[in-house]
Amino acid sequence: MDFNLGAATLEAGNVLTTIEQCRVVQVHQYGLILLHLGRAEKRISIADEIKAACVLDPFVLLLVAPSNLRLFHAVYSSDSATLVEIPTLPPQVL
DSSP states (O other), rough: OOOOOSSSSSEEEETTTSSSOOOEEEEEEEEEEETTTTTEEEEEEOOOEEEEEEEEEEEEEETTTTTTTEEEEEEEEHHHHHHEEEEOOOTOOO
């Protein structure tokens, strides 16, 4: 298993559930892990501390210190999946 056990899980959830290639996303304090059958398929490190997260298939929204939003989209192609960051507006613009 490639779950991060060294830090608290802030959020975890299923993505890509509309196809037979369902994945699990684990968000911890300094990053995200996209898992398939318990094995890490993609790891993304975040330089600043993640304060909160929300998984809503196929999206993962992060609140990163001090108060930045980062949005990721889970995508599947051929035989693998990945997380792609989507540019977001700064919170003061929203």
